[in-house]
Amino acid sequence: MRNLEELFKNTPRLEAPDTLQRRVMEEIRAHEKERKPGWFDTVADLLRSSLTHPARAGFALATVAVAVAVSIAVNTPGIRAPRQIVQAPDMSQINDYMDETLDDTYAGAWGVNGASSMESDDISDFVATHVESVFWIDGGSDNA
Amino acid sequence: MNDVETRLVEKARAGDADAFGRIFERSKNMVWNVAYRMTGDFDEAEDLAQDVFVTAWRKLASFRGESAFSTWLYRITVNKALNSKKSGRALHRLSDEETANLVDAETFARQNPSAGVEQLETERILAGLLATLEPERRLALILREIEGLSYEQIAEAMNTPVGTVRSRISRAREELEATAKKTGILP
Numbered sequence: 001m002r003n004l005e006e007l008f009k010n011t012p013r014l015e016a017p018d019t020l021q022r023r024v025m026e027e028i029r030a031h032e033k034e035r036k037p038g039w040f041d042t043v044a045d046l047l048r049s050s051l052t053h054p055a056r057a058g059f060a061l062a063t064v065a066v067a068v069a070v071s072i073a074v075n076t077p078g079i080r081a082p083r084q085i086v087q088a089p090d091m092s093q094i095n096d097y098m099d100e101t102l103d104d105t106y107a108g109a110w111g112v113n114g115a116s117s118m119e120s121d122d123i124s125d126f127v128a129t130h131v132e133s134v135f136w137i138d139g140g141s142d143n144a
Numbered sequence: 145m146n147d148v149e150t151r152l153v154e155k156a157r158a159g160d161a162d163a164f165g166r167i168f169e170r171s172k173n174m175v176w177n178v179a180y181r182m183t184g185d186f187d188e189a190e191d192l193a194q195d196v197f198v199t200a201w202r203k204l205a206s207f208r209g210e211s212a213f214s215t216w217l218y219r220i221t222v223n224k225a226l227n228s229k230k231s232g233r234a235l236h237r238l239s240d241e242e243t244a245n246l247v248d249a250e251t252f253a254r255q256n257p258s259a260g261v262e263q264l265e266t267e268r269i270l271a272g273l274l275a276t277l278e279p280e281r282r283l284a285l286i287l288r289e290i291e292g293l294s295y296e297q298i299a300e301a302m303n304t305p306v307g308t309v310r311s312r313i314s315r316a317r318e319e320l321e322a323t324a325k326k327t328g329i330l331p
Contacts, residue, residue: 004320007273008289010266016176020190024168024197025161031202032161101206 149213157204164201167213172197174214174291175221181286182225182279184271186251192228196221211300218287218301226279269329273320281316288313 149170155163175196180189199220207216274282280302287293287301288309295313299306323329 004317004324007266007270010263011270011290012263013173013290014177014180016172016193017186017190020172020176020193021165021168023190023194025165027194027198028161028164028201031198032159100203 150209153204153207153209153213156201157207164204168197171214171217175217177290178218178221178225178283178286181270181274181290182283183228184275188228192221192224196224199224215297215300218293218297219303222283222301222303225283272329273323276323277316277319281312281319284309284312285316285320 149167152163152167156167172193175193176189179192179196180186183189183192196217200217203220207213274286277285284298284302287298288295293301295306295309298304298309298313302309304312
């Protein structure tokens with residue numbers, strides 16, 4: 001072995017152990033029912049596939065506009081906020097969905113790179129790992 | 145993605161565990177090689193690889209096919225590997241004894257029955273050198289030099305600009321060459 005090139009060239013691809021398949025498939029079977037898509041997955045898929053990016057942006061802007069309008073109205077003298085006590089909507093499903101789709105992305109972006117940011121290669125590294133990933137979540141695709 | 149892979153992913157998304165089993169068959173070595181090279185430990189690598197596949201199964205609904213399935217799987221592997229206690233750190237030192245202990249010869253021979261003494265030695269040298277690198281550089285180097293991914297694919301998998309990937313790989317190589325020279329690990 002004379003140099004790095006030779007070392008990499010002679011490094012073989014290893015075969016995954018047989019035990020890995022057994023372990024993975026056991027785990028998958030145990031969670032098989034959880035993966036069957038429910039009504040929420042179907043609605044989310046439909047929304048996702050029917051809305052284009054500009055439409056999503058428009059929807060988000062409209063939501064913000066409504067929120068601002070309500071905030072102004074509630075704080076305007078003479079206009080009183082409704083006092084009726086209503087029950088908070090059940091957010092558990094959407095929370096589960098957020099956990100499923102975004103948790104790991106945040107874990108990768110903040111947990112790991114945050115710890116080693118001071119050792120990052122350079123400032124572009126830092127920006128890439130801490131800032132770009134945040135925007136990438138909304139604008140990117142197939143977040144893992 | 146080719147047609148077969150697309151169909152398998154669609155079936156698996158609908159909850160078909162057998163379809164996922166076939167996806168596993170096609171991608172197990174890819175995930176295993178990264179997991180093992182990052183951790184340098186068979187048990188840890190197996191835990192990591194299992195975690196990658198179970199996460200992929202649970203999150204298939206979020207995969208929309210806009211990138212290659214393998215890139216998506218690499219991305220999960222990258223996140224898990226960098227979050228792993230063992231692969232998420234560098235050893236910062238290297239002695240002959242440590243290098244010899246980095247690869248469990250018995251387990252290696254059992255899992256790679258066709259491998260000879262020379263291959264075990266290659267594994268030990270590689271494991272010893274990789275262990276000295278910072279995790280992000282180690283990962284970028286593994287994806288490039290061992291997995292054969294392009295800089296663009298690595299950038300996508302690591303969610304990092306291509307320039308940063310190039311810089312990480314270049315610095316990793318410089319560090320490895322320096323370590324190899326200093327320790328005499330590569331004559």
